[in-house]
Amino acid sequence: MSNGLKKALIGGGIAVVAVISIITGYVELKLHPSSPLKEETLSETELQAKIERGHYIARASDCKACHTGRDQAPYAGGFTLHTPFGDIVTSNITSDPETGIGGWTIKQFDAVLRHGVGKYGFLYPAMPYNAYTKLTDEDVSDLWAYIRQIPAVRHKVQSNQLPFPYNQRILLAGWNYLFFTEGTFRPDLRKDAEWNRGAYLVEGPEHCATCHTAKNSLGGNVREAFGGTTLQNWHASDLTPNKYIGLGNLSDDQLFSYLKTGTNDLSVASGPMGEAVEESLQYLTDSDIRAIITYIRSVPATLYQPPAALPASDPVIQHGKTIFETQCSACHVSNGTGVPNIIPAFARNPIINAQDPASLIQSVLIGAMGPQTAGNPTGAGMPRFDWNMPDGDIAAVLNYIRNSWGNAAPPVTPQAVAAMRRDLKARSWIYQGKQ
DSSP: OOHHHHHHHHHHHHHHHHHHHHHHHHHHHHHSOOOOOOOOOOOHHHHHHHHHHHHHHHHHTTHHHHTBOTTOOTTOBOOEEEETTEEEEOOOOSSOTTTSSTTOOHHHHHHHHHHOEETTEEOOTTSOHHHHTTOOHHHHHHHHHHHTTSOOOOOOOOOEEOOTTTTOGGGHHHHHHHHOOOOOOOOOTTSOHHHHHHHHHHHTTTOTHHHHSOBOTTSOBOSSTTSOEEETTEEEOOOSSOTTTSSTTSOHHHHHHHHHHSBOSSOBOOHHHHHHHHHTGGGSOHHHHHHHHHHHHTSOOOOOOOOOOOOTTSHHHHHHHHHIIIIIHHHHOTTSOOBTTTBOOOTTOTTTTOSOOHHHHHHHHHOEEOOOBTTBTTOOEEOOOTTTSOHHHHHHHHHHHTTSTTOOOOOOOHHHHHHHHHHHTOOOOTTTTOO
């Protein structure tokens, strides 16, 4: 072997060792985050005030919704999140010392919440630590005071149910390097207090970007924030000031009503958004709701331009109109105006005009319930039509709705309805195969 080749091999080996050392050092550093928080000795009055503030943060962060599985006690875990990479089941965060977090310290809680590191290593970003990292020290401390007094529930959960290689948590070191920026919220001194409060809530505890910002192939947020995306067969709408598919044509009062009660004169929240209103947003103070609106108004509008509407003479639109008149108009009214604060209107509704009709297809197939809130106690529901309408009819009526009363949206195909029917394991049309 020549001396030149030997030197090249030795140099290459040194480089490989150096790279491995750097990566190992980075992983070790991130797996052992420091925390300024410590346990406090408080009077009973001080502790109760702290727990009450923590309860508010828990509601703002929507902790209960994700950490409560079907038929489980609150916060006992077991809720399944279906991701493109496989299923993740939420953990038990009650005070049970064996199956919950009863044996944790505040520093361990902080490591999970703001740094995405638990006892098994890196957390999956289904837990929105990339938003919670913005929580202030005081809010984390108050939240811990509330969480630790939740009654113990013995419920063992296997959270990581992902297939190989996604079940290897070490890979998340790379994900964090690419997509996770640690650090508490820093106010923008150029903005007023209301704007900064709204920014803190939206970017931090409410973690709105988790659902309302599109993801790339690795599950990281894309640059166009709050432009809407589809998760688990629900379309999270555009929150930007876009006047067609976003919030640009809605008044502050319409937005306030929607966030506080789940309804306004145009829309009714359903699916995950209905849950967010019911479990989280309705409990925010009026001033915090107004602050959220102030901040959302300031984000850049998406550049989406609507397509040309399909003409009323189109055979699909004509067929859809017939179905609408026989199946839908009794509730939604023949001119698409609905019933304010109870039944959604269709005319110029940004949710109706969304690029992705996933939420609409799902609502027609298996129905939907409006949230039950203090401001909307009735929680009116949409019945399911999977058994009553074939895929072609569902596509036709949605195309009619999405291209009437000033609306214009991409076409809904029978194939898209059929695919959603399979994904949801919805019922078959009752007459399928009988004609």
